[in-house]
Amino acid sequence: MNNKKFYITTPIYYPSAKPHMGHAYSSIASDVIARFKRINGYDVSFLTGTDEHGLKIQRAAEEQNSDPLSFCDKISQTFIDLSNTLNLSNTDFIRTTEDRHKNTVKKLWSLLQENDQLYLSKYAGWYSVSDEAYYLENEVEELDGKKISKSSGSEVTWMEEESFFFKLSDWQKPLLDFYKNNPDFIQPESRKNEVISFVSGGLKDLSVSRTTFDWGIEVPNNKKHVMYVWLDALTNYLSATNYFNNHNDFWPADVHIIGKDILRFHAVYWPAFLMAAKLPVPKQIFGHGWILSGEEKMSKSKGNILDPLELINQYGSDEIRYYLMKDVIFGLDGKINIDNLRITLNDLANNIGNLSNRIFTILNKNYECKVPQINDGYTINSDLLVDKKTIIQFIDKYELHNYTKFIHSYSSTINKYVNDNEPWNKKNNSEQNIKNILFSTLVALKNIFILLYPVMPLVSIKFLKSLNVNENEIKIDNINEKLTINDQLTKPDILFKKYE
Ligand code: MSP
Numbered sequence: 001m002n003n004k005k006f007y008i009t010t011p012i013y014y015p016s017a018k019p020h021m022g023h024a025y026s027s028i029a030s031d032v033i034a035r036f037k038r039i040n041g042y043d044v045s046f047l048t049g050t051d052e053h054g055l056k057i058q059r060a061a062e063e064q065n066s067d068p069l070s071f072c073d074k075i076s077q078t079f080i081d082l083s084n085t086l087n088l089s090n091t092d093f094i095r096t097t098e099d100r101h102k103n104t105v106k107k108l109w110s111l112l113q114e115n116d117q118l119y120l121s122k123y124a125g126w127y128s129v130s131d132e133a134y135y136l137e138n139e140v141e142e143l144d145g146k147k148i149s150k151s152s153g154s155e156v157t158w159m160e161e162e163s164f165f166f167k168l169s170d171w172q173k174p175l176l177d178f179y180k181n182n183p184d185f186i187q188p189e190s191r192k193n194e195v196i197s198f199v200s201g202g203l204k205d206l207s208v209s210r211t212t213f214d215w216g217i218e219v220p221n222n223k224k225h226v227m228y229v230w231l232d233a234l235t236n237y238l239s240a241t242n243y244f245n246n247h248n249d250f251w252p253a254d255v256h257i258i259g260k261d262i263l264r265f266h267a268v269y270w271p272a273f274l275m276a277a278k279l280p281v282p283k284q285i286f287g288h289g290w291i292l293s294g295e296e297k298m299s300k301s302k303g304n305i306l307d308p309l310e311l312i313n314q315y316g317s318d319e320i321r322y323y324l325m326k327d328v329i330f331g332l333d334g335k336i337n338i339d340n341l342r343i344t345l346n347d348l349a350n351n352i353g354n355l356s357n358r359i360f361t362i363l364n365k366n367y368e369c370k371v372p373q374i375n376d377g378y379t380i381n382s383d384l385l386v387d388k389k390t391i392i393q394f395i396d397k398y399e400l401h402n403y404t405k406f407i408h409s410y411s412s413t414i415n416k417y418v419n420d421n422e423p424w425n426k427k428n429n430s431e432q433n434i435k436n437i438l439f440s441t442l443v444a445l446k447n448i449f450i451l452l453y454p455v456m457p458l459v460s461i462k463f464l465k466s467l468n469v470n471e472n473e474i475k476i477d478n479i480n481e482k483l484t485i486n487d488q489l490t491k492p493d494i495l496f497k498k499y500e
Contacts, residue, residue: 006042007250008034009237011258012051012094015075016060019082021336022259024308025291028321029330029400030257031088035454036395036403038089040476045250047240048083049094050076054229055129058215068215072097085309087317087457094240096232102217104239105232109220111277112166123163123207130154132229133265134207152261164209164225171272172203178271178281186267187286187398188331191260195267206269234270237282253282255398260287286398289333291324306336316497318456319345325455326404342499349496352411352448355418356463359441360491362424371442371487372435380440384417385480386410386447392476407451414444439483442467447479459495466492 010030013023027048034046052072061071076095083090094101112118126135131152140147140156147156179185179196186192209225210216216226241251258266263285271281293306312320323341328334363369394403422428423437446467453460453474461471466489469478 004042005045005250006034006037007045007241007253008037008047009240009253009256010048010090011256011262012049012096012233012236013079014056015050015052015072015079016056018075018078019308021293021306021308021311022291023079024082024086024320025324025328026257026259026288027083027086027088028324029288031086031090032321032325032400032403032454033255033257033395033398035089035457036476039450039453039474040392040395044089045092045241046088046090047092047094047237048079048088048090049092049236049240050079050096051229051233051236052076052095052097053216053226053232054132055210055213055215056132056229058213059129061215069097082308085312085317086321089457092240094236096217096236098239100242101236101239104244105217105227105235106220107244108235108238108273108277108279109227109231111279112273113220115276115278117167117170117276118164118208119167121163121165122160123165124160125158125207126156127159128152128154128156131261136204159212161211162224163207163211164219164222165205166208166231166273166276168203168206168269168272171275172199174275175199175203175268175272178275182283185271185284186263187255187284190331191263191267191287195263198264199268203268230265230269231273234265234273238279243279252280255284255286256282257286257288260289263287286331288330289328291328292333292335294335311341315341315345316458318458319497322348322404322456325400326408328401330398330400345496346498348408349498351408351415352452353494353496355411355415355441355448356445356492356495358418359423359438359445360466360489362438363489364491367435367438369489369491371483371485371489372438373485374436374439375432378436378439380443380480381417384414384440384444386451388476388479391451403451404455407448407455410444410451411448414441414448417441417444442483442489443480446481446483450474450476450479463492463495466490 008030010026013019030046034044038044057072058068061068064071080093083093126140128135128149131149131154135149135156139150141150148154149156176199186195208228208231209219210228211224214226216229217232219225219227237253237256238251241248243251256266266285274281323344327340327344391403391406394406418441421437423434446469449460449463464474468487
């Protein structure tokens with residue numbers, strides 16, 4: 001039994017329209033972390049899925065003259081397809097319309113009720129269907145005769161109806177204490193203040209049920225009400241662990257990866273619900289930035305979406321993953337564009353691709369493509385080795401951009417070593433010297449592709465196969481390990497394409 005467990009989740013996506021690049025980004029980042037943890041010896045549970053209830057989905061289905069479930073079946077499938085296209089290594093895909101989930105939410109509701117955390121009253125206030133969020137008067141402004149949310153810009157409407165309330169106001173102090181005692185709970189650090197100041201400003205009780213539509217999970221013993229979609233949705237993370245049926249190997253989650261726009265739900269409401277139900281809270285929430293199209297967040301309502309499937313068709317999934325991880329600072333907003341994508345991919349081909357190509361050309365020509373024999377007592381220069389602590393820290397701190405840039409700069413170091421030592425130059429090098437250089441470079445190439453595996457799984461598997469390393473042998477432990485002398489290798493086909 002592996003007792004190093006790691007549970008990571010993506011947000012669950014609204015299947016109100018087909019996926020866009022912003023969704024792909026949350027998923028890719030989570031997958032990079034999941035894959036890294038796995039090759040670093042963890043038993044990883046990695047969850048993604050779709051958030052299928054609520055008025056937003058009900059309306060989207062109505063617009064298509066569809067019943068909500070058939071509508072969700074269809075669009076949820078496009079998210080499952082995207083997970084495959086992106087090569088996600090998720091261990092589960094949850095849909096909030098599944099029974100396992102509905103049962104968990106109902107159980108959570110009854111725990112809240114048993115702990116005297118819910119009461120029936122009337123809600124009167126602003127609501128945004130697009131965000132599925134309640135807003136206070138001071139969070140709303142008027143634009144072109146319409147009321148909108150200051151933070152998201154989406155339209156809000158006045159709503160008055162009977163509702164169950166959750167006693168969120170009771171949790172202000174416990175939440176503030178919790179943030180203080182768990183200073184790493186909200187990541188990156190820069191997002192913490194925003195949450196703390198919201199909570200410090202005072203919390204109002206939260207409306208957690210609706211009566212004016214029925215596309216949701218019924219409140220136990222009160223058929224008039226369906227639960228607020230965020231109470232429903234957040235609970236997916238717990239449902240997938242089968243928490244209430246004693247299969248809880250993975251709760252609490254190690255990290256929920258989310259976009260910054262849904263931080264309040266995850267860093268305030270979710271821990272409050274859990275504390276109120278006397279359940280353990282997740283260890284960390286990471287709020288990444290937005291993928292911008294021009295200067296704006298990409299979203300369906302803005303009509304500026306980049307279709308990840310189109311880009312992947314053209315450039316490949318590994319390639320899009322690499323570009324997003326390397327060029328967007330994880331935690332900040334990032335603009336993406338095709339020119340930069342091409343520059344980054346050409347740079348990859350010129351750096352790592354070229355290194356592999358040069359070494360395999362020499363090996364093929366002069367050494368029957370076998371691992372050359374080093375002389376007794378030869379040790380690889382420590383500058384050419386990878387400090388595992390550094391790379392583990394990049395991932396532990398969620399510096400996915402630094403992790404990816406590290407691979408690139410490590411490869412540059414190895415290219416320089418090859419340039420300086422000229423293993424093709426028989427005049428300046430003894431035969432043994434050449435073998436030692438090639439051997440060292442092969443070990444470095446193996447390191448490069450082990451490190452690249454979480455970001456670019458397909459090309460890494462392909463390259464490592466040419467060194468006789470199978471996918472299950474891709475391990476952080478194998479970094480800096482020597483190769484077997486005389487092992488028969490095969491020159492890999494072209495690894496990275498170049499673009500004009
Ligand atoms: N269904 C809720 C999440 C529930 S989690 C319990 C939701 N869904 S969403 O489909 O609207 O968004 C899902 C994720 O995609 C969010 O993390 C959001 O931040 C992210 N993105 C949506 N557009 C984005 C960009 N343009 N850029 C980066 N990520 C953004 O919210």
